[in-house]
Amino acid sequence: MSRLGFRTHGFPHNPTHLSSIGQVRRRFFAQRRKRHGMPVAIVALVILLPACGETSASRGSSSSGDTITVAAAASLTQAFSEIGQDFEANNPGSKLTFSFGSSATLATQITQGAPIDVFAAASPATMKTVTEAGIANPPVDFASNTLQIAVPKGNPGKITGLSDFTDESRKIAICAPQVPCGAAAIQVFAAAKIVPAPDTLEQDVKAALQRVESDEVDAALVYKTDVLAAGDNVEGIEFPEAARAVNVYQIATLRASENAAFAQRFVEYARSVDGQAVLSEAGFGRP
Amino acid sequence: MLPATIALLFLVLPLAGLIIRAPWDDAGDVLTSEAATTALSLSLITATIAALISVVLGVPLAWILAQPALPVAGLLRPLIIVPLVLPPVVGGVALFTLLGRSGLLGRPLYALTGFSFPFTPYAVVLAQVFVALPFLVLTVEGALRAADRRYEDAAATLGATPLTVFRRVTVPLVGPGIAAGTLLAWARALGEFGATITFAGNFPGTTRTVPLEVYLALETNPGSALLLSVLLLATSIAVLLLLRDRWVRRW
Numbered sequence: 001m002s003r004l005g006f007r008t009h010g011f012p013h014n015p016t017h018l019s020s021i022g023q024v025r026r027r028f029f030a031q032r033r034k035r036h037g038m039p040v041a042i043v044a045l046v047i048l049l050p051a052c053g054e055t056s057a058s059r060g061s062s063s064s065g066d067t068i069t070v071a072a073a074a075s076l077t078q079a080f081s082e083i084g085q086d087f088e089a090n091n092p093g094s095k096l097t098f099s100f101g102s103s104a105t106l107a108t109q110i111t112q113g114a115p116i117d118v119f120a121a122a123s124p125a126t127m128k129t130v131t132e133a134g135i136a137n138p139p140v141d142f143a144s145n146t147l148q149i150a151v152p153k154g155n156p157g158k159i160t161g162l163s164d165f166t167d168e169s170r171k172i173a174i175c176a177p178q179v180p181c182g183a184a185a186i187q188v189f190a191a192a193k194i195v196p197a198p199d200t201l202e203q204d205v206k207a208a209l210q211r212v213e214s215d216e217v218d219a220a221l222v223y224k225t226d227v228l229a230a231g232d233n234v235e236g237i238e239f240p241e242a243a244r245a246v247n248v249y250q251i252a253t254l255r256a257s258e259n260a261a262f263a264q265r266f267v268e269y270a271r272s273v274d275g276q277a278v279l280s281e282a283g284f285g286r287p
Numbered sequence: 288m289l290p291a292t293i294a295l296l297f298l299v300l301p302l303a304g305l306i307i308r309a310p311w312d313d314a315g316d317v318l319t320s321e322a323a324t325t326a327l328s329l330s331l332i333t334a335t336i337a338a339l340i341s342v343v344l345g346v347p348l349a350w351i352l353a354q355p356a357l358p359v360a361g362l363l364r365p366l367i368i369v370p371l372v373l374p375p376v377v378g379g380v381a382l383f384t385l386l387g388r389s390g391l392l393g394r395p396l397y398a399l400t401g402f403s404f405p406f407t408p409y410a411v412v413l414a415q416v417f418v419a420l421p422f423l424v425l426t427v428e429g430a431l432r433a434a435d436r437r438y439e440d441a442a443a444t445l446g447a448t449p450l451t452v453f454r455r456v457t458v459p460l461v462g463p464g465i466a467a468g469t470l471l472a473w474a475r476a477l478g479e480f481g482a483t484i485t486f487a488g489n490f491p492g493t494t495r496t497v498p499l500e501v502y503l504a505l506e507t508n509p510g511s512a513l514l515l516s517v518l519l520l521a522t523s524i525a526v527l528l529l530l531r532d533r534w535v536r537r538w
Contacts, residue, residue, distance in 0.1 A: 104506045178507050199406035200488030215389040216405050
């Protein structure tokens with residue numbers, strides 16, 4: 001018997017299993033406290049969320065220095081990251097933000113109004129998308145790249161050359177035609193007079209490289225620089241027709257940039273002796 | 288009042304924008320082009336197969352989950368809900384680690400048979416089942432819970448075996464729930480993108496479903512992307528109309 005004078009534990013008299021008013025009160029207030037949890041979490045999230053967008057919001061208004069956003073082809077990931085660090089070291093207080101991806105995707109985003117200051121494309125064709133829309137300043141060449149066959153470590157598919165790309169039984173990855181490395185692949189296959197049998201058309205060259213790194217395909221056609229960047233995971237096989245399709249990389253500042261002078265400085269740095277040294281070490285050719 | 292209006296407008300206006308901006312003059316050419324028809328037939332076939340697999344696998348699982356006295360049901364339900372809240376790309380990566388050519392199960396499979404799932408339509412179906420199955424399981428489980436179990440007990444007392452009870456009492460009782468779940472699973476499978484492009488790859492005719500075709504078309508032919516998007520939108524609306532009150536109320 002509880003203090004209340006009747007049986008207070010158990011079903012069906014007392015579904016809450018509380019035996020005293022004190023317990024009822026404690027349980028009620030505990031639940032009241034718990035109920036505040038969710039609104040507090042939402043408020044905290046709303047306050048913290050703008051911090052994620054800090055980079056673009058702080059452009060031009062940062063007190064510490066100049067900030068620009070550079071959109072660059074996926075194949076430039078490692079080289080431009082290094083160039084960016086050197087550039088930031090030479091210009092203390094400045095901040096570079098990179099957006100790496102498929103040149104075709106980046107071009108589409110820029111024409112849709114993405115807040116980019118500098119665009120580095122892996123082919124004149126993708127750069128033309130942006131210049132024809134009238135939103136970029138005249139581009140300049142700054143590097144070149146050639147294709148190479150990439151195979152997983154140990155070459156499990158026993159690939160020897162480009163002719164193996166016609167083999168239906170092998171798993172092959174090449175870039176989609178509208179992407180610079182895909183366009184170069186088409187030229188190379190035409191030069192070698194072979195019809196490839198790919199299993200997947202990837203949206204950017206790093207995705208194709210990733211297929212090789214994870215041993216999902218026997219071979220992929222990627223840039224020489226990607227094979228170098230992947231290190232030991234991937235082996236490269238040269239082929240003669242590669243010289244027939246050299247991708248010329250172009251770089252341009254965008255008219256809508258809020259920090260045009262600083263953006264131009266970056267372009268000049270990429271074309272300077274120091275910038276070119278980083279690019280050639282990564283495997284890029286001269287423009 | 289105001290938040291509700293904003294919410295409604297936010298959900299409806301983008302869809303209206305899609306319909307308004309779509310280049311309707313080109314609709315005939317785009318929707319009958321080879322790329323669109325290939326993607327559409329691949330999508331319809333794989334989504335239907337995925338929905339059927341989901342029914343065959345999902346209804347028994349839902350039946351287990353709906354058993355009132357089963358303690359393990361409490362553990363199973365969060366596991367089944369995970370693919371619902373998991374980003375689809377992560378689902379694709381996860382399928383990779385299991386069934387990719389060098390995956391946990393994929394490697395022995397490849398060594399034994401020389402077959403690997405990625406870059407085949409089978410991979411598309413698998414990716415779609417992964418994201419659609421939880422929809423069906425949860426829908427059917429809800430229907431089972433709402434159904435009156437006493438009919439099953441009555442059938443059992445009249446001498447029916449468990450299988451007969453399941454076949455002739457339980458399934459007809461939750462028939463509308465199963466139909467609704469199948470339709471939801473089919474619609475989800477049709478719209479699957481992230482897991483498909485990561486796990487199955489992207490090749491016309493083999494693995495390029497309509498969502499992948501839309502993604503590609505955004506770069507090469509934005510008008511075509513808009514029209515295909517409207518097509519998917521129309522399909523979704525058709526599914527919702529089929530799922531209205533008549534099914535929802537029953538369970």
